[in-house]
Amino acid sequence: MFPNRANRTSPHRHRAATTAGLALVTALALSGCAAGGATATTEDGEELTTIRVSLGWIKNVEWGGFWIADQNGYYEEEGLDIEWIGGGPNAPSTMATVAAGDADLGIVPSTQQWLQTFAAGNDWTAIGALFQESPGALVSLADDPVRSAEDLVGATVLGQEGTQINYDAAFTIAGLEPDYEFIPVGFDIAPLVEGQGKAYTAYATNQPIMLEEQYGLAPDDYVVTLYADLGMPLYGNIVYGDSAYISDNGDDMEAFMRASIRGWQENGEDPSVGAELSVTEFGADLGLDLTQQTRENELQQELVVGEYGDPLFWMDPETMRDVMYPGLEAAGYTDLPAPEDFIDMSYLEAAYASLEE
Numbered sequence: 301m302f303p304n305r306a307n308r309t310s311p312h313r314h315r316a317a318t319t320a321g322l323a324l325v326t327a328l329a330l331s332g333c334a335a336g337g338a339t340a341t342t343e344d345g346e347e348l349t350t351i352r353v354s355l356g357w358i359k360n361v362e363w364g365g366f367w368i369a370d371q372n373g374y375y376e377e378e379g380l381d382i383e384w385i386g387g388g389p390n391a392p393s394t395m396a397t398v399a400a401g402d403a404d405l406g407i408v409p410s411t412q413q414w415l416q417t418f419a420a421g422n423d424w425t426a427i428g429a430l431f432q433e434s435p436g437a438l439v440s441l442a443d444d445p446v447r448s449a450e451d452l453v454g455a456t457v458l459g460q461e462g463t464q465i466n467y468d469a470a471f472t473i474a475g476l477e478p479d480y481e482f483i484p485v486g487f488d489i490a491p492l493v494e495g496q497g498k499a500y501t502a503y504a505t506n507q508p509i510m511l512e513e514q515y516g517l518a519p520d521d522y523v524v525t526l527y528a529d530l531g532m533p534l535y536g537n538i539v540y541g542d543s544a545y546i547s548d549n550g551d552d553m554e555a556f557m558r559a560s561i562r563g564w565q566e567n568g569e570d571p572s573v574g575a576e577l578s579v580t581e582f583g584a585d586l587g588l589d590l591t592q593q594t595r596e597n598e599l600q601q602e603l604v605v606g607e608y609g610d611p612l613f614w615m616d617p618e619t620m621r622d623v624m625y626p627g628l629e630a631a632g633y634t635d636l637p638a639p640e641d642f643i644d645m646s647y648l649e650a651a652y653a654s655l656e657e
Contacts, residue, residue, distance in 0.1 A: 340381035348381040349552055354394040354403035356410070356537065359386040359583040361593040362505070362600065363407075364574020365430075367582050369563025378555035384582065395422070398541060404549075405541045405556070409434075411534050412628060418637040425546040426538050427553055427647050428613030430564075432606025434536030436466070436527045437504040439492065439511070445523040446499045449474035449530060456481045458491050459501035466501060466527060469631035473531035505599045509592055532627030535615055536603070540642075550647060557613065558651035564604060564612050571597035611652055617643045 338350035355363060366384070369375060375382050385403055387394065394406030395417050408414045411434060418424065440446040446455075449470040457467055461484045471478040485491045485500070489507040492500040493515050500507065504524050511517040527534070539557075546553055567574045575593035604612065608619070617639035625636055 342376060346379075348376065348379055350381045350383055351405060351552060351556060352383040352385060352403040354385045354397040354406040355387045356394050356406070356408050357386075358388045358586055359384060359578070360586065360588055361575050361578040361583075361597045362537075363582070364571070364578060364597050365564030365567035365604070366560060367563070367574055367577040368566050369559045371577055371581065372563070372566075374559035374562050375556070378559050380552065380555055380559065382556075386583075404545060405539060407537050407539050409537055411536060411538055412631075412633060414538060414540070415628070415636055416633065418642070419635050423543040424540045424642055425543040426540045426615060426643050427546060427645075428539040428557060428560075429535035429537060429615045430539065430613065431536030431600075431603045432608060432610065432614070433526065433528060433603040434534040435504040435506075435600070435603055436532075436534070436536075437502050438499045438525045438527075438530070439489065439502045439504075439507055440499045440523045440525070441492065442521050442523055444498055447523065447525055447529070449476055452499060453479050455498040456483060456496070457499045458483050458485045458497035460484065460487065463501040465631045466532070469532055469627060470527075470530040472630045473627065505596050505603070508599070509595050512595070513592060527627070532631065534624050534627065535620065538615075539613070543642075546644065546647075553647040554650045554654075557648050558655060561612055561651060561655065567597070568601050568605065571601060611648070613648055615639075615643045615645060 338352075340348045340350050342348060353366075357363075363384070366382075370382055370384075385397065392400075393413070394403070394408045395414060397403045398406040399422060407430065414424070438446050440451075446452060452467065452470065453476065457480050459467070459482065464482050467480055467482065468478045471480075483491070483497055485496075487507070489500055489502065489510050491497060493511070502508070502524075504526060508519075508522060508524055511522050512519070539560075541553075572594050575590060575597050578593050579588045579590045608614070608616070610616065620639040620643070625639075628636060
């Protein structure tokens with residue numbers, strides 16, 4: 301089931317997260333580890349182990365497979381009760397929440413930021429990655445497309461403050477000197493439509509939908525170039541926890557991954573189910589739009605599966621070190637921890653093995 305990766309070549313479709321804050325979260329090293337061990341009971345009185353999961357974004361369809369697993373009782377079948385802690389622009393980072401002991405597991409969108417917290421003394425263990433290809437991307441209009449760093453030479457580009465490092469890295473990887481004018485913008489893609497710049501830093505599962513729904517563009521009217529296409533592949537939405545908590549609760553980690561695998565497999569079969577659960581159940585108070593959520597789920601499923609041919613949630617230390625780290629280093633990230641020191645796929649392997657029995 302788990303392919304031989306010894307001779308793997310560099311893939312052309314991996315995405316780096318667009319969040320670009322580089323500050324080390326030094327306070328995390330001083331915080332306590334997640335406590336864990338809480339319990340809940342079913343209506344029949346069966347005792348369940350509670351796992352608190354800090355999500356890196358709001359409770360929308362980005363977590364659709366988890367919603368399916370929860371709604372269908374897969375976690376409960378495993379003896380688990382999952383408390384989903386929503387994130388968002390005004391919420392603490394998952395790293396802060398987990399380190400403070402307010403969550404047992406975190407799912408972090410920005411792999412770059414997460415990796416930098418190791419330097420602050422945090423001891424994390426990753427047990428899976430939801431996105432085999434992280435959704436960071438550049439979006440451009442089809443009449444003036446950006447598909448390579450060469451297309452950016454001398455251009456005016458748009459992005460959230462701090463994303464200049466991604467443009468710089470794209471030039472560096474291509475063997476070019478950075479040559480562009482950067483205009484800081486927010487998360488509304490309107491400046492690209494208005495012609496203020498040639499490229500816009502985006503989340504491939506978000507802003508392209510804005511182009512379609514708000515501006516009436518068809519998929520052929522715009523171009524999405526993943527950071528991976530520019531030489532910066534990366535995993536995204538890493539599932540992790542404090543290493544001591546992970547090792548002390550190995551059976552629960554295997555159970556969590558087993559139920560999650562089932563949910564995400566079903567999510568790939570019908571994206572409307574996870575979207576409906578997001579709108580009516582888990583994110584019911586967020587005013588989510590069903591059409592948008594369904595479209596987002598369609599777009600993200602390709603990234604959940606990825607192009608490596610690995611099982612869902614898989615992380616390969618060799619791929620991360622040899623294929624992904626060079627892009628991070630080109631973007632100026634230093635002191636990256638050895639992937640072998642924080643990636644532990646034993647729980648995922650055990651989960652798959654039991655599902656095949």
